Amino acid sequence: MTTTSSTTWAPETFLTAVGHAVWAPSIHNSQPWRFRRTAHGIDVLVDRDRVLPVGDPDGRAARLSCGAAAGNLLLALAVAGAPGTYVLGRDDALVRLTPAAHRPATPQEQRLFRAIRRRHTNRHPFADQPVEPGVTARLTEAARLENGWLDFVVGDQAIDALAALIREADNRLNADPRYVAELRAWTRVADGAVEGVGRQAGGPAPHPAELMARRDYGGAGQRESRDPAREPVLAVLGAHGSLHTDDVRAGMALQRVLLTATDLGLAAAMFSQPVEVPETRRRLRLALGRPDDPHLVLRFGYAPTLGYTNRRSVADVVES
Numbered sequence: 661m662t663t664t665s666s667t668t669w670a671p672e673t674f675l676t677a678v679g680h681a682v683w684a685p686s687i688h689n690s691q692p693w694r695f696r697r698t699a700h701g702i703d704v705l706v707d708r709d710r711v712l713p714v715g716d717p718d719g720r721a722a723r724l725s726c727g728a729a730a731g732n733l734l735l736a737l738a739v740a741g742a743p744g745t746y747v748l749g750r751d752d753a754l755v756r757l758t759p760a761a762h763r764p765a766t767p768q769e770q771r772l773f774r775a776i777r778r779r780h781t782n783r784h785p786f787a788d789q790p791v792e793p794g795v796t797a798r799l800t801e802a803a804r805l806e807n808g809w810l811d812f813v814v815g816d817q818a819i820d821a822l823a824a825l826i827r828e829a830d831n832r833l834n835a836d837p838r839y840v841a842e843l844r845a846w847t848r849v850a851d852g853a854v855e856g857v858g859r860q861a862g863g864p865a866p867h868p869a870e871l872m873a874r875r876d877y878g879g880a881g882q883r884e885s886r887d888p889a890r891e892p893v894l895a896v897l898g899a900h901g902s903l904h905t906d907d908v909r910a911g912m913a914l915q916r917v918l919l920t921a922t923d924l925g926l927a928a929a930m931f932s933q934p935v936e937v938p939e940t941r942r943r944l945r946l947a948l949g950r951p952d953d954p955h956l957v958l959r960f961g962y963a964p965t966l967g968y969t970n971r972r973s974v975a976d977v978v979e980s
């Protein structure tokens with residue numbers, strides 16, 4: 661019996677997989693993660709220096725992003741024929757991967773893996789094109805497979821109420837000069853910068869009368885007060901529980917939802933303003949009838965790709 665394959669991954673397999681993990685989403689593209697190859701596997705660690713002091717004071721969004729990055733890592737390892745299994749940690753090593761028995765990647769893993777580099781946040785106007793039947797069920801199932809939940813918000817009244825909550829939270833955040841300074845520090849960066857959100861990826865400046873209040877990433881103004889989609893497809897994502905490990909699970913669920921959406925040809929936008937303000941987060945939870953706080957509002961639809969964010973190099977995010 662050989663034991664070498666059950667210790668840890670080869671350095672090159674590790675580095676290649678990390679090269680895919682970093683394409684996970686993170687608030688303002690802050691990339692709050694590090695990856696460590698250990699004697700037993702790979703640890704995904706939160707990078708405390710990159711947790712936003714104003715936007716994410718308790719590190720919730722950072723833990724979510726580490727979960728999303730771990731999701732990418734697991735897919736990349738599976739597709740390399742060297743799959744892993746994991747446990748969630750309680751210290752800075754949020755996800756601890758260990759090698760599992762060799763097996764070929766499933767067709768689903770291959771599809772989701774191929775979506776990693778195509779996935780991105782789309783802040784441009786969405787077309788007035790209804791999502792195809794069955795899509796919402798597929799996305800809900802994607803969240804469930806990672807022990808998360810995704811609740812679609814349907815009907816004019818519920819959509820208007822959610823939009824009003826986002827607007828209220830956005831107004832409250834923008835009234836705080838520290839929030840505005842932090843947002844500015846991470847945005848308006850050069851297109852192609854290795855962190856933060858450039859103008860092209862950031863989309864047009866939000867219009868004051870737009871239904872869904874978007875953050876201002878420094879883009880030029882748009883003429884329309886609303887995008888063409890008559891009824892936005894909106895959903896709220898969360899995990900069962902309120903422990904730190906549940907934030908990581910929410911990130912794994914988010915990543916599977918986003919990769920599934922990408923694979924289905926959908927564009928996705930994110931709105932986290934209402935979960936960043938404790939009062940609106942509580943009201944969103946009550947409106948959904950969920951026992952636990954939601955993590956993110958998502959919008960799905962069809963829109964052309966007009967800009968991507970970039971990432972730091974693998975060398976910048978690995979430690980040994």
Ligand SMILES: Cc1cc2nc3c(=O)[nH]c(=O)nc-3n(C[C@H](O)[C@H](O)[C@H](O)COP(=O)(O)O)c2cc1C
Nearest residue numbers: 685686687688689721780781857930931932933969
């Ligand atoms: C927790 C979290 C909160 C986010 N909040 C917002 C948001 O409110 N508005 C927005 O346009 N994008 C939001 N994003 C998207 C990030 O800005 C985006 O993931 C990052 O800039 C990297 O770009 P990419 O998703 O295109 O790869 C959020 C992402 C995460 C993970």
